[in-house]
Amino acid sequence: MDTATDISIENAHDVERIHDILSQVPDPEIPVLSVVDLGIVRDVRVKGGCVEVDVTPTYSGCPATDVIAHDIETALTKGGYSNATVNRVLSPPWTTDLISSGGRDKLKAYGIAPPVGGRSVTALFGDDPEVPCPRCESKDTELVSPFGSTPCKAHYKCRSCAEPFDYFKCL
Amino acid sequence: MKDSDKKQGKSVVNDDVLTYCLRLGDNAMVTSQRLSEWVRNSPTIELDIAFANIALDHVGQARMLYSYAGELEGKGRDEDSMAFLRDEREFGNVLLAELPNGDFAKSVLRLFFYSAWVLPLYEGLNQSNDERLAAIAGKAVLEVRYQLKHSAEWVVRLGDGTEESHKRISDALIELWQFVGELFEADEVENRLADAGIGVDPTSLKGAWDNTINDVFARANLTRPDDDWHLTGGRSGQHTEHMGYLLAEMQVLQRTYPGCEW
Ligand SMILES: [Zn+2]
Numbered sequence: 001m002d003t004a005t006d007i008s009i010e011n012a013h014d015v016e017r018i019h020d021i022l023s024q025v026p027d028p029e030i031p032v033l034s035v036v037d038l039g040i041v042r043d044v045r046v047k048g049g050c051v052e053v054d055v056t057p058t059y060s061g062c063p064a065t066d067v068i069a070h071d072i073e074t075a076l077t078k079g080g081y082s083n084a085t086v087n088r089v090l091s092p093p094w095t096t097d098l099i100s101s102g103g104r105d106k107l108k109a110y111g112i113a114p115p116v117g118g119r120s121v122t123a124l125f126g127d128d129p130e131v132p133c134p135r136c137e138s139k140d141t142e143l144v145s146p147f148g149s150t151p152c153k154a155h156y157k158c159r160s161c162a163e164p165f166d167y168f169k170c171l
Numbered sequence: 172m173k174d175s176d177k178k179q180g181k182s183v184v185n186d187d188v189l190t191y192c193l194r195l196g197d198n199a200m201v202t203s204q205r206l207s208e209w210v211r212n213s214p215t216i217e218l219d220i221a222f223a224n225i226a227l228d229h230v231g232q233a234r235m236l237y238s239y240a241g242e243l244e245g246k247g248r249d250e251d252s253m254a255f256l257r258d259e260r261e262f263g264n265v266l267l268a269e270l271p272n273g274d275f276a277k278s279v280l281r282l283f284f285y286s287a288w289v290l291p292l293y294e295g296l297n298q299s300n301d302e303r304l305a306a307i308a309g310k311a312v313l314e315v316r317y318q319l320k321h322s323a324e325w326v327v328r329l330g331d332g333t334e335e336s337h338k339r340i341s342d343a344l345i346e347l348w349q350f351v352g353e354l355f356e357a358d359e360v361e362n363r364l365a366d367a368g369i370g371v372d373p374t375s376l377k378g379a380w381d382n383t384i385n386d387v388f389a390r391a392n393l394t395r396p397d398d399d400w401h402l403t404g405g406r407s408g409q410h411t412e413h414m415g416y417l418l419a420e421m422q423v424l425q426r427t428y429p430g431c432e433w
Pocket of ligand 1: 133134135136137138158159160161162163
């Protein structure tokens with residue numbers, strides 16, 4: 001019984017350290033966000049000397065998925081966890097609701113408007129969400145294109161300060 | 172039930188799920204291939220990027236479905252073998268997916284028809300008894316919903332646009348309509364899987380599809396042609412004359428340099 005408790009305390013310490021390491025692993029496409037900010041780290045398990053990290057992809061075709069797995073393994077190896085494996089889990093699917101509030105602030109500071117509101121609306125037609133300009137806060141903005149430079153972004157323009165900007169679209 | 176019967180029953184289900192996964196994967200893969208032909212050819216850079224992004228979603232869905240198919244088959248074939256080393260008669264995609272792009276109006280209308288069909292399909296599949304299929308579909312639903320919105324907006328913009336844009340999308344409608352009936356056909360495989368709570372009965376998708384089409388057509392000033400006849404054959408590998416050319420281009424690299432990676 002005592003031994004079991006010891007192991008779980010030790011594991012809890014490892015899990016916390018691993019979490020810290022993962023908080024420093026940037027998303028390759030939006031490096032201002034870590035994989036933890038993005039909300040794609042599902043679970044961290046430590047068994048024996050082995051570390052398992054469950055990661056969920058943002059989009060089915062996200063080309064960064066393999067790179068992210070590699071970056072996580074590399075960071076963990078550097079942090080002293082050389083026996084790490086990254087599993088891909090699909091369910092439940094990732095949505096933009098999983099981006100942390102810290103992550104949202106970082107996006108905005110980086111010039112990308114964070115996702116507005118909850119999950120994507122199911123209605124085919126309807127008003128687009130009001131997306132405030134990440135530079136001047138003006139709500140007088142317009143959608144230029146629902147698809148942007150990466151699968152997760154849409155392209156907007158601010159009518160007040162005339163700057164174009166990326167919007168992290170709701171999914 | 173005797174043990175041997177049970178075993179046989181299980182392997183029929185396994186074969187059916189394999190066939191089904193390949194069909195779903197082929198639909199996604201072929202759709203992706205056609206969309207990616209628009210890259211650097213679209214009317215504007217925004218539309219170029221849109222088609223490229225949508226193509227990427229479909230290729231991601233195809234990869235997951237092909238990988239699962241490879242595991243079910245258990246003969247060591249991976250996602251690349253499924254996409255690049257099978258022959259035309261082994262592809263089970265619907266004919267609509269393989270048709271040449273034509274002009275922008277035709278491609279947008281095809282994407283709209285396809286998204287309006289595959290969205291309720293994936294929504295249904297998200298409830299599948301097969302956990303893996305349910306997970307793949309659950310992911311795809313969110314992506315396809317966004318694509319449906321994009322293509323529906325363009326159908327309205329073109330249909331309710333200039334004389335020229337209305338003519339183009341009306342011509343595309345006449346050309347494509349003969350291929351939509353196939354979407355709602357079911358064969359034995361799909362009937363068995365629907366009964367087992369694994370697959371979705373294609374005939375059950377017609378109501379949702381009709382509602383979407385009618386709503387958008389009303390806004391786009393487009394009139395639905397009659398549902399009097401349609402072409403079919405994709406599920407059983409009998410494709411249009413366009414499929415061979417599509418595969419030749421899609422598969423040339425792996426056929427020429429088998430196993431090549433970069
Ligand atoms: Zn502004």
